[in-house]
Amino acid sequence: MKAVLRPWPADFKGRPTVTVCINDRDERFAPCCGRHGGPEIAAALRAAVTQRALDIDVQTIMCLGLCAKGPNLRIAPSGSLYHALTVDDVPHVVDALAADLNAVKV
Amino acid sequence: MVAVLEKLPQAMPREAFLQEMLRRIEGKRHSDYPMVNLIRAGKATREQIGYLGVLFYHFTKVTPQVLSMIHSRCDDRKVRRRIMDTLIDEDTELRCGSKGHDELALDFATRFTGLSEDEVENFPVPQSIRDMVAYRFKVAREMPVTVALGNSGIASESHAPQMCRLISDGLREHYGVKDEDQESWIVHIDGDEDHSETAFKVVLDKVTSPEDQAKMLWCIDEYLFHWGNFWKETQKGQITLKK
Numbered sequence: 001m002k003a004v005l006r007p008w009p010a011d012f013k014g015r016p017t018v019t020v021c022i023n024d025r026d027e028r029f030a031p032c033c034g035r036h037g038g039p040e041i042a043a044a045l046r047a048a049v050t051q052r053a054l055d056i057d058v059q060t061i062m063c064l065g066l067c068a069k070g071p072n073l074r075i076a077p078s079g080s081l082y083h084a085l086t087v088d089d090v091p092h093v094v095d096a097l098a099a100d101l102n103a104v105k106v
Numbered sequence: 107m108v109a110v111l112e113k114l115p116q117a118m119p120r121e122a123f124l125q126e127m128l129r130r131i132e133g134k135r136h137s138d139y140p141m142v143n144l145i146r147a148g149k150a151t152r153e154q155i156g157y158l159g160v161l162f163y164h165f166t167k168v169t170p171q172v173l174s175m176i177h178s179r180c181d182d183r184k185v186r187r188r189i190m191d192t193l194i195d196e197d198t199e200l201r202c203g204s205k206g207h208d209e210l211a212l213d214f215a216t217r218f219t220g221l222s223e224d225e226v227e228n229f230p231v232p233q234s235i236r237d238m239v240a241y242r243f244k245v246a247r248e249m250p251v252t253v254a255l256g257n258s259g260i261a262s263e264s265h266a267p268q269m270c271r272l273i274s275d276g277l278r279e280h281y282g283v284k285d286e287d288q289e290s291w292i293v294h295i296d297g298d299e300d301h302s303e304t305a306f307k308v309v310l311d312k313v314t315s316p317e318d319q320a321k322m323l324w325c326i327d328e329y330l331f332h333w334g335n336f337w338k339e340t341q342k343g344q345i346t347l348k349k
Contacts, residue, residue: 017278019285019292023204029194030201059285062204065297074296076285077275081296 001089002069004081008100016056016101017076018045018093023062033070037086041071044090054098109327114316123319124310127260127326134330136262136269139337146272148280152218153343155281159215161340162290164231167208168239170197175246176254185251185308192301203293210290217287220349234339238332245325252312253321259305260322261329263298270294 020042024034032038039060046058064072069083075097082093118126136142141158144150173193180186197206205213215226245257274291277283285292313322 061285065293
């Protein structure tokens with residue numbers, strides 16, 4: 001897993017969104033997140049967020065424009081990115097998000 | 107045409123040319139226009155955003171043809187390959203994405219406005235946007251290949267990711283637009299970040315004569331003028347939504 005972490009907007013008060021790429025297409029020319037665990041990562045994230053009662057919206061998308069680096073997810077509105085994710089990385093991502101949320105809401 | 111094609115007495119050194127290009131962009135980035143910031147702040151009307159969606163589709167749909175035209179005129183194998191990669195990204199889902207970028211723009215326009223694909227396609231496009239499209243074809247057809255590449259890469263794409271991010275965050279936060287319905291903006295936020303660097307490198311390496319540098323500067327001024335018209339036009343919100 002690789003992360004590109006960016007700061008939260010100073011005035012952010014809303015609900016963060018985590019968007020996971022689940023695109024599943026022909027891989028002759030480039031890899032796609034959907035064939036390397038994207039849907040499973042999205043499902044694991046939803047389960048973890050629900051279990052911990054975090055106020056985070058988990059969404060899916062068909063492309064974040066970073067196919068070669070996937071599986072990818074993006075966090076809004078910070079713009080942070082996680083690349084080369086596996087399902088095993090999900091607890092770490094959720095921990096980091098929870099910590100960020102606490103810091104933002106203080 | 108509003109920009110003046112200057113006559114440079116001699117070629118500018120690399121750093122001076124770079125600074126001159128950046129100077130001309132300053133204050134005219136996409137995110138310098140009110141429309142982008144109105145969306146981010148949740149203060150744009152739905153009509154303004156719908157109108158933007160439709161006009162952005164009519165801008166985006168010609169990009170593959172513009173790129174093909176430049177590709178067909180390019181003698182440099184390495185540059186031609188780079189154009190081909192971009193063309194594949196723009197027009198297909200083979201290397202990146204789920205659809206061509208024109209289809210993504212059409213998806214956003216139809217889903218946000220409630221208009222059908224035919225209605226978006228046949229929407230009466232204002233003259234300023236038709237002029238912008240004609241300008242893009244003119245540059246692709248008549249300008250030196252590297253200048254034509256710089257026209258898009260430097261004058262527009264170099265500052266497009268920030269614009270797309272502001273619009274996307276605004277749509278999600280204030281208008282309830284799901285990310286899957288606004289892929290057209292999201293795919294450019296992080297995916298295009300290296301386009302700018304590539305465009306600057308190609309232009310600085312290849313656009314070295316005073317004549318070509320003058321053409322490059324003319325293109326930057328002229329394209330930014332058209333983009334200014336684009337953003338001002340979107341604010342009119344001249345569309346009747348069906349949802």
